Amino acid sequence: GRSSTAAASLTLDEAVAARDSVAKAAYSAAFSWIIDAINRRLAELSEEGVDDGGTGIGVLDIFGFEVFDVNTFEQLCINYANEKLHGLFVHHVFRMEMAMYKTENIDVSSITFSDNREIIGLIEDRPLGVFALLDEACLFPRSTDKSFIMKLEGALKRNPYFSPMGRTTSNSGRRSAVAQAA
Structure with a gap:
């Protein structure tokens, strides 16, 4: 067949975003193919009378816990x-x-x-969970990332599952997902 090439000048950030988009699309296509193949096979077994209705498979696709230099609200979610x-x-x-x-x-x-x-509570409790404090910060037009982090550190300093950015929690030895994603 005929092939063609398209070239574009991109900044580093644009190139990274394009690469990530291609990877996500490829992953999504592969995942959909796997699910479709499983569903087709289960349907075949059912038609052949092998499946008595009591068997099935569940597939859960979730992101793993990732550690980035800079995290976003998306990573917190x-x-x-x-x-x-x-x-x-x-x-x-x-x-x-x-x-x-x-x-x-x-x-x-x-x-x-x-x-x-306790970790779930750290994130979702009211009035002092991360989401509640974020909701509160969003009410103030002059609120900044820094003021939000200071609010988190003040409100959650006694919580054993929270550590200020860059420090590890004493009970787990791992970085707090909340502090790092805030």
């Missing part, structure tokens, strides 16, 4: 969604199963696990 999904996972896998075991008189006292309710 991605991290928040990941924390909420992890919280749902813990609730269903551990809490609901343990409740079921207790009804069957199975001893679950030796089962321990940690959840992330």
Whole structure:
């Protein structure tokens, strides 16, 4: 076939954005192809009578936890969604199963696990969660990134899951997703 080439002069930022757009489009196309292939195969099994209606597959596509030099509101929302999904996972896998075991008189006292309710609260609690403080900051036209960060640091300094930008939390040894994404 016939081929053609198009060239454009781009700044570094424009080139990075274009590269990222191509990567996202390729990922989306590959993910859609995988889902379609799975759905076609499950439909074939159902038509062949192999599937009794009790089998299925769930595919969850989420962003991973990423660490950038500069994070954005988008990254905060991605991290928040990941924390909420992890919280749902813990609730269903551990809490609901343990409740079921207790009804069957199975001893679950030796089962321990940690959840992330405090981290979710750090982000969504009112009046002192990150989102509530951001809502408040948005009400003031002269609010800046710096004044918002200062507000976060003042309001959340006693929260063990929050650390000022660039520092690690003492309880986890990892950078706070909230402080880094704010």
